[in-house]
Amino acid sequence: MKLRLGAWARGAALAAAMAALAGASEAQTVLRLVPHADLKILDTTWTNALITRNHGLMVYDTLFALDSKMQPKPQMVESFSTSADGMTWTFRLRAGQKFHDGSPVTAADAVQSLRRWAARRVDGTAMMAAAKSLEAKDELTFELAFKDRFVPVLETLANPVLPTFVLRAKDAMGDPFQQQNWDEVVGSGPFTFDKKEWQPGAKVVYRKFRDYRGRDEAPDGFAGGKPVHVDVVEWRILPDQATALQAIQRGEVDILDGPQVDLLPLVAGSRTVRVVTLDPMGWQGLVRPNALHPPFDNPKARQAIALSIDQNATLAAIVGDQPLKKTCVAILVCGSPNETTVGAEGFGKPDPARARALLAEAGYKGEPVVVMAPTDIPMLNAIGQVAAQSMREVGFNVDLQLIDWGTLSTRQQRKDKPGAGSPGWNVYVTAAPGLLFFNPLTNFAMATPCDGKNWNGWTCDEELERRRVAFATASAGERKVAVEAIQRRYYEVMPFISTGQHLAPKVISNAITDVPPGFELSVWGLKKK
Amino acid sequence: MTSFIIGRLMSAVPVLLVVSLVVFGLIHVSPGDPAAIIAGDLATPEEVRRIREKLGLDEPFLVQYTRWLGRIAAGDLGTSIFSNLKVATLIGQRVGPTMALAGTTLAWVLIFSVPLGILAAVRARSWVDRSVMALSVFGFSVPSFVVGYLLMYGLAVKLAWFPVQGYEPLSAGIGPFLMHLALPSVTLGLVYTALIARMTRSSLLDVLAKDYMRTATAKGIAPRRVLFVHALKNAAVPIVTTIGMGVALLIGGVVITETVFGIPGLGRLTVDAILRRDYPVIQGVLLFFSFSYVAVNLLVDLIYLAVDPRIRY
Numbered sequence: 001m002k003l004r005l006g007a008w009a010r011g012a013a014l015a016a017a018m019a020a021l022a023g024a025s026e027a028q029t030v031l032r033l034v035p036h037a038d039l040k041i042l043d044t045t046w047t048n049a050l051i052t053r054n055h056g057l058m059v060y061d062t063l064f065a066l067d068s069k070m071q072p073k074p075q076m077v078e079s080f081s082t083s084a085d086g087m088t089w090t091f092r093l094r095a096g097q098k099f100h101d102g103s104p105v106t107a108a109d110a111v112q113s114l115r116r117w118a119a120r121r122v123d124g125t126a127m128m129a130a131a132k133s134l135e136a137k138d139e140l141t142f143e144l145a146f147k148d149r150f151v152p153v154l155e156t157l158a159n160p161v162l163p164t165f166v167l168r169a170k171d172a173m174g175d176p177f178q179q180q181n182w183d184e185v186v187g188s189g190p191f192t193f194d195k196k197e198w199q200p201g202a203k204v205v206y207r208k209f210r211d212y213r214g215r216d217e218a219p220d221g222f223a224g225g226k227p228v229h230v231d232v233v234e235w236r237i238l239p240d241q242a243t244a245l246q247a248i249q250r251g252e253v254d255i256l257d258g259p260q261v262d263l264l265p266l267v268a269g270s271r272t273v274r275v276v277t278l279d280p281m282g283w284q285g286l287v288r289p290n291a292l293h294p295p296f297d298n299p300k301a302r303q304a305i306a307l308s309i310d311q312n313a314t315l316a317a318i319v320g321d322q323p324l325k326k327t328c329v330a331i332l333v334c335g336s337p338n339e340t341t342v343g344a345e346g347f348g349k350p351d352p353a354r355a356r357a358l359l360a361e362a363g364y365k366g367e368p369v370v371v372m373a374p375t376d377i378p379m380l381n382a383i384g385q386v387a388a389q390s391m392r393e394v395g396f397n398v399d400l401q402l403i404d405w406g407t408l409s410t411r412q413q414r415k416d417k418p419g420a421g422s423p424g425w426n427v428y429v430t431a432a433p434g435l436l437f438f439n440p441l442t443n444f445a446m447a448t449p450c451d452g453k454n455w456n457g458w459t460c461d462e463e464l465e466r467r468r469v470a471f472a473t474a475s476a477g478e479r480k481v482a483v484e485a486i487q488r489r490y491y492e493v494m495p496f497i498s499t500g501q502h503l504a505p506k507v508i509s510n511a512i513t514d515v516p517p518g519f520e521l522s523v524w525g526l527k528k529k
Numbered sequence: 530m531t532s533f534i535i536g537r538l539m540s541a542v543p544v545l546l547v548v549s550l551v552v553f554g555l556i557h558v559s560p561g562d563p564a565a566i567i568a569g570d571l572a573t574p575e576e577v578r579r580i581r582e583k584l585g586l587d588e589p590f591l592v593q594y595t596r597w598l599g600r601i602a603a604g605d606l607g608t609s610i611f612s613n614l615k616v617a618t619l620i621g622q623r624v625g626p627t628m629a630l631a632g633t634t635l636a637w638v639l640i641f642s643v644p645l646g647i648l649a650a651v652r653a654r655s656w657v658d659r660s661v662m663a664l665s666v667f668g669f670s671v672p673s674f675v676v677g678y679l680l681m682y683g684l685a686v687k688l689a690w691f692p693v694q695g696y697e698p699l700s701a702g703i704g705p706f707l708m709h710l711a712l713p714s715v716t717l718g719l720v721y722t723a724l725i726a727r728m729t730r731s732s733l734l735d736v737l738a739k740d741y742m743r744t745a746t747a748k749g750i751a752p753r754r755v756l757f758v759h760a761l762k763n764a765a766v767p768i769v770t771t772i773g774m775g776v777a778l779l780i781g782g783v784v785i786t787e788t789v790f791g792i793p794g795l796g797r798l799t800v801d802a803i804l805r806r807d808y809p810v811i812q813g814v815l816l817f818f819s820f821s822y823v824a825v826n827l828l829v830d831l832i833y834l835a836v837d838p839r840i841r842y
Contacts (some may be wrong), residue, residue, distance in 0.1 A: 038801065040611040041567070050568050177579060179567070181613040199622045200612040201801045204794030238694060238791045244680065246686050247693045247791070302538070376804065406806050410562040413574055423560075453573055 006494035027063035028231035029528050031512075033191070033207060035235045035246045036258020039204050042193075044165050045120050046179045049415040050433070053161065057222070058233065058523070059100075060165035060187035063091070064158035065222035068517040070337060070448070072225035074104065074165060075215065089153055093140040093465075097166055097213045100192045101184075107136035112169040114157075115373060119176040123156045123441040124164075126472055137356055139340035149473045152441065160222055160519065162438040164340035168248035172387075190226045190524050191233060206215050208399065219516035219525035226524035227252075229514075233523050242266075248273050248507055254448070254528065256507040257521060260378060261319045277505040281335040281434025282326065285314060285383045285499035286445060287425050291459040293417050296426060300362040302459075308394040309387060315384035319502050326501040330444070331490050332483060334501060335440035340480070343488035366397050368417040372428040374405040383499050384429040391427075402450045412456045428456075434501060435519055439487055445496045459495035463486035534827065541823040549601075549812065553594050556803075556811055562586075563610055563806035582737075584610050586808075597812065607809030607814070609802075616813035618797060624817075626696045627794035630786065631779050634714040634721065642722040643768070646729025651733060651756065660728060668723030673782055677716040677789040681809045686710060694791030713790040718781045721775050725734070728771040732764040739763075765836040773829035780818060 003136020034150040037051040044056035063128040065075045074080065078094040078407075084133055111134055111431050118124030128134070130150035136142045144153070157164050166188060181311035185193040198204055214226040236253055238244040241260040247253045248270050289296035296302055314323035328334035329344035369391070381402070388400040403411075406430060416424035437443045446468050450460035469485045474482040506521050516525035564581040581587045585596070600607060606616035613668035628826070649661035685693045691712050736742065737760055745755050784796035794813060802810035833840045 038803070042612075047567075128614070177576060178583065179580075179613070198612075198614075199793055200609070200614065200619065201798055204825050226737055236695070236791070237793075239797070240788050240791065243681070243694050243789055246681060247695075250686065250689065250693050252693055252695065404559040404804060406563075406804055407571075410560065410565040413562075413565050413572075413577060 018259055028422075029229070030232045030234060030353050030524045031230040031255070031523060031526075031528055032234050032236055032253040033255040033257055034238050034248075034253050036202075036203050037234065039198075041179060042182070042199055043180045044163075045116050045176050048162060050161070050367065053163065054188075054410060054520070055185075055193070055204070056163060056165045058189060058191040059168065059193045060189045061097070061187055061226075062158070062162075062222070063114070063167055064154055064164070064382060066158045066160045066221040067518070068199050068221035068520075070221075073220075075223055076110070082485045086151075088145045088379075089148075090137070090141060090143050090316050093142075094213065094215075095140060098187045098211050099188045099390070100167065100209055101168075102211070103168065104139075105188050106139050106169075107142040109169045109172070110141050110166050111136050111164050112172040113166045114164060116163050116172045116174070117162075117453075117476045120448065121146045121159065122157060122444055123152075123439070126150070126441055126469065127153065127156050127347060150463040151473055151475055152439075152471070153248050155439065156221075156441070159442065161433060161442065161461065163222070169521050185277045188212070190228045197395070204237075205434070206233040206235075207231065207283075214524075219522060221518035222520070222522075224516075226522070228524050230523065232445055235445070237287055243267070245507070248509055251509065251511070252327070254509045258504065259507050261322070261324060261502065261504065263319070264322060264505065264507070273507050275505045275510050276508050277503050278515075278517070278521060279322070279504065279512075280437075281333050281438065282324070282501045282503040283379070283431045284333060284437055285379070285429065286430045287379070287387050287427060287429055287497040288445065288457040289453075289459075289496070290425055290457055291416075291469060291495070292415055293424065293426065294367070295359070295362050297433075298362040300358040301364060302497070303389060303491075304355040304358040304362065304364075304396075305387075306494060306497045307351045307358065307491045308396075309405065309497060309499055310350045311348070311388060314383055314499040315502050318379050324503040324505070326503070328498065328501050329409040329499060331406075331487055332440060332443065333434040333438040336434060338438050338479070338483045340484055340487055342484040343491045349489075350390070352394045359395050364395070368418070368479070369397045369426045370400045370401060370402060370424065371398050372401050372408050372411060375407050376404050377401045379431060379502075380405075380429050383416035383431070384437075385497065387427075387429060398498075405496055415458070429499075429514070437459070440468045443468075446486070446490065448493065448495050457495065459492045459493065461489070461495070463493070464493050530738065534831075537827050538831070541820070541827075544823060545816065547820055549592065549598070549816055552812060552815045554590070556806070556808055557590055557593075561806045563808060566805050566820070569609065597809075601816070608812035609807050610812050611805060611807050616809050619810060620795065620813060620817055623793055623795045623798045625698060626792050627698070627783055627796060628785070629699070630710060630713055630783060630792060630794060631719065631776075633707070633710045634718040634779060635776075636726060637714060638718040638721045641830075642725035643729050645722070646726040646768075647728040647733060647756070647761070649726065650733035650737065653730075658730075665723040665727050668719040668721075671719070673716050673720065674785050674789055676719055676785060677712070678710045680716060681789070682815055685731070696794075697791045703760045709792075713786045713792060716789070720782070721778055724778070725768065725771055729764070729768050732767045733760060736760045736764040757825070762836060766833060766840075768838065769829055769832050773825055776825045777822065780821070 006176055006416055010302050012141045039051050039055050041047045041052050044052050045528055061076050064072045064077050067073050076093055077091050080091045082089050093128055096341045103143040107529045118128045127150055130146050130148040133145045138275055184195055188213045190209055192209050194205040194207055199355050208228045208231050218222040219225055243264055244256055248256055248271055264275055289302050311327040326334055329341055329348040330339040332338035337446045339427055371388045374380050382511045392398050412428050413427055416422045418424035418426050440446055444455045447454045448459045448461040450462055452458055469490055490501055512526055514525055514527045564577050564586055568577045570578055608615055645661050649658045651810045652658050681693055685691045692709055695709055697709045745759050782792055784800055787794040787796040797815045
């Protein structure tokens with residue numbers, strides 16, 4: 001009997017041990033993140049949506065990347081060199097990098113990816129317009145040769161907002177002007193994309209890529225190593241911000257990547273989460289006038305808007321009394337290497353008397369001015385409402401039209417003259433990340449060519465455009481002068497009006513540690529307890 | 530009976546056709562261009578035009594509608610113009626949570642609301658009746674998202690009895706499944722409970738006042754049998770009608786409840802699709818909902834046959 005009992009006991013113990021081992025090997029660390037938007041489009045070249053960029057950062061790697069000090073650093077590139085005249089750049093990729101399907105990353109993949117990317121990016125287009133050739137030299141080496149001087153090669157290749165993701169050459173062959181629909185998303189980044197688990201509007205799943213060959217460095221901004229300490233990253237789409245805040249406090253999710261800023265006081269003093277600001281430049285709000293039609297075909301009327309806007313009040317409407325505001329006259333973003341106050345004299349504070357005088361000089365007679373603001377994006381709704389009221393106070397006859405972003409996106413493309421029954425408009429509001437706007441080459445709002453093909457609003461000023469494009473040929477020592485020249489002309493032309501910058505913190509569970517420094521929250525490097 | 534069912538299903542076809550035409554027309558005349566939304570606000574008009582052409586959105590309305598009908602007839606609900614996933618796949622991903630939410634809501638509502646209504650009728654004009662009616666007024670008056678937030682704050686955040694958000698399928702275990710659906714289904718079902726309780730009460734009161742009820746009591750039939758066998762059966766038709774109509778309330782209410790509690794259901798899919806003008810998804814989902822209503826109405830009609838032998842089709 002004892003023997004039988006002993007045998008049973010040993011058997012039970014063995015079974016329990018095997019179960020524990022099986023459990024341990026199956027247990028996975030899952031990081032649950034609530035992104036700032038829903039991932040709808042997977043083609044990182046096709047769209048400029050930041051959420052698709054974030055998706056790209058998970059599954060792809062880039063040739064270069066900005067570190068936390070905004071310096072471009074090699075990422076997939078092992079080494080690079082330039083010819084003595086600076087017109088030929090040679091890049092060598094790190095050996096051993098693999099795509100998720102096991103195939104090696106080659107120079108041909110980099111070249112094709114770069115071609116596709118450049119076709120859709122303002123800075124990439126400028127770079128390739130100055131280039132005479134881009135070709136793979138061998139398995140790991142490619143060369144970019146210029147016919148015209150183009151200085152910011154590394155900054156362009158390290159574009160942080162619309163990065164140079166490297167795809168397999170066959171995936172990058174597709175028309176850059178058509179959205180690609182690959183059966184599987186194959187990159188060489190630290191995570192693989194589980195397309196079967198993807199539920200648009202609900203969930204996105206990434207799994208650790210165990211054959212990822214990263215740099216042997218600490219993570220630093222978008223650059224450096226990308227050590228992954230979690231097995232699975234789940235993006236949970238939670239449209240209700242209040243619910244998301246409650247969920248993170250209960251430990252049901254780990255990170256809120258884009259919490260609504262005015263709700264952050266609800267988690268102040270929480271023992272389970274912390275509010276972290278990573279990006280010191282934040283977002284820049286914009287008022288974009290339509291320069292095709294009166295009154296904003298006259299720069300004085302555009303300047304009048306600038307002198308009506310109270311940046312403090314506008315930012316307070318977004319962030320309340322939290323210390324997340326940054327009033328700023330530097331049009332290339334405060335906190336960036338291109339920050340300057342030159343040319344901004346007389347601006348930055350509301351001056352209603354001068355605004356009214358400028359309006360009168362512009363010949364404004366009180367015609368209705370259609371201002372569009374979205375109802376479904378709280379930040380832009382706040383900017384629109386405050387801007388509209390500020391404009392009324394200096395004499396604009398504002399017709400504020402609050403519509404959903406989908407409708408606004410459609411109308412902003414229309415060049416019709418505003419009026420009763422017309423889809424035309426005079427002003428709309430939007431915002432852009434400081435990381436995009438600090439560089440004149442990527443600041444699409446600053447582009448003012450007179451071919452009518454620039455960004456909606458269509459301000460035309462060849463001089464500003466000349467100065468903006470000249471930034472591409474300015475050496476490091478000449479950039480300060482180039483930036484000052486741009487800003488001086490900007491304040492004379494006013495293609496858009498900044499409503500100030502606000503910071504956009506993340507909410508992170510205290511179970512998450514080792515968050516790497518940088519402008520965006522990277523999931524590599526961090527650990528989950 | 531079979532011919533009745535077949536006849537009803539066949540008559541659903543023109544209903545669905547009319548619904549599809551109305552929905553197709555409405556979304557195409559409403560402002561907003563999916564091509565512009567896809568292209569983003571940096572796109573040039575040329576890029577937007579190219580997308581519109583590729584998606585066939587530049588074709589005349591009737592051509593687009595006919596092409597879509599043809600695909601439906603072949604069993605193809607189309608493809609999302611944003612994610613490029615099949616609409617049928619998207620519906621398949623999201624129908625489970627919505628059906629689970631609607632099903633659990635219906636279950637507890639029927640379990641509670643009918644007895645509450647019976648109690649209120651039997652104790653008419655007493656404090657019991659007034660309490661049930663007060664609860665009913667509360668259920669009608671308070672918006673579901675307010676109820677949702679209050680329940681979330683009290684029971685999920687402060688007491689931590691339930692999760693704040695999310696959905697677990699039945700395959701994850703009956704416990705997690707019910708725990709995640711508890712608060713959302715109470716939120717969704719409150720107005721439904723109010724409606725059915727009131728209808729049960731008034732319908733039963735009406736029947737209890739009839740002469741044949743007095744006759745049954747005079748004949749010495751036990752009060753319980755009078756109530757449950759004779760009165761309730763005669764009062765059932767309006768109650769069943771209300772339950773059937775209430776399915777519409779449920780489907781409409783899931784949008785808010787799914788958003789508040791982060792449930793990845795059809796309601797959210799519909800709202801997301803409308804906001805970004807994902808025409809194929811809007812059309813596919815609304816067609817699915819319409820067919821569901823037709824099916825529910827048919828079921829209600831069949832239940833009539835069971836509860837009232839006077840009804841014959």
